[in-house]
Amino acid sequence: MAELIQEAELLQVRDYADFEPLYNDFKNRAYSEYRFELQPLDYEEFKSSVDKGLIKCIMLRENGKPSAFLVYTTCISEAIELNIIHNINIENRNRRVDVLLKKFIELTKNERKSRVVCYPMLGSQKELISEVAKFGFKFIGIAVLRFFFEGTNSKEILKYMPIGDIESCYTITSWDDKYFDDAVSVVREAFENSSDSLFDPRFKTRDGVKDILEKITQDVYAQFLPEATSVILCDGLPVGFCFANATGGKIANIPIVALSKNHQNKGLSKYMLKFTIDKMIEWEERGEKGLLEVNTCTETNNFQALKLYRHIGFKEDYNYPQAYLA
Secondary structure (H helix, E strand, O other): OOOOOEEEEOOOOOHHHHHHHHHHHOOOOOOOOOOOOOOOHHHHHHEEEEEEEEOOOEEEEEOOOEEEEEEEEEOOOEEEEEEEEEEEOOOHHHHHHHHHHHHHHHHHOOHHHHHOOOEEEOOOHHHHHHHHOOOEEEEEEEEEEEEEEEOHHHHHHHHHHOOOOOOOOOOEOOOHHHHHHHHHHHHHHOOOOOOOHOOHHHHOOOOHHHHHHHHHHHHHHOOOOOOHHHHEEEEEEEEEOOOEEEOOEEEEEEEOOEEOOHOOOOOOOHHHHHHHHHHHHHHHHHHOOOOOOEEEEOOOHHHHHHHHHHHHEEHHHHOOOOOOEE
């Protein structure tokens, strides 16, 4: 049997023609195997993103033929975001992953001096845990939950949820840009010592949280939904936020729910979540926006949050390991 020669290098323009079938193999399996919620970039868009330096792709050749790749970016957050490791088939999979990760570690040596690597191991990528762990990655379990507007009893659960009256000092309203600085303070206070800060260190600093919220409210991550973003006020001062956005025009997402520490453990999150989802249900019943569902995520061992989401009508869909390398 001929010796297997493996070469891993950053994708170059000269490689585009050979790489296209491998990329399309990934694209065809993105939903079924990797649980992508949105259609991946088409190949022309992918090449354009590589050319602009928005993403970087390490391609593995075996005896001259492309067989696997790893995509990452350093442009979206303060973390190095490892997006996907794809193999064209299961044969030699672990060996391929090992070669790709060694090259990734080599290429990101300087960036990793000041940045954490985060890697959401969606779908079948969770089967790579043992290989990824060899490089020092640690893992947090993430549960994905969904609230469907049709086909389930989610709306009925929310409608008949015993919520009670909110304390008289509190009121709830929709987002206004004037709350931005307060939101930065509240989100930092709520998240700076959380596990989220392990794989997104922006939560540790005010400037980092400002960057996150700017990207949420300025449609960088997805379309911001200010009317559905709830703000809880205590005697007129903002103390809690439930942000909402929409991806692909159809799927709403709740990226952050945060309360100032002095107002936690009072059951206030359920009021913010209900306000946010009620607004989306109102749109859905009027035939506006075209939203099909709301999703969110939390740690698999955050039993309090899981209980809250179930109580409101969310249903757990799947979970995945969030890998990070400090």
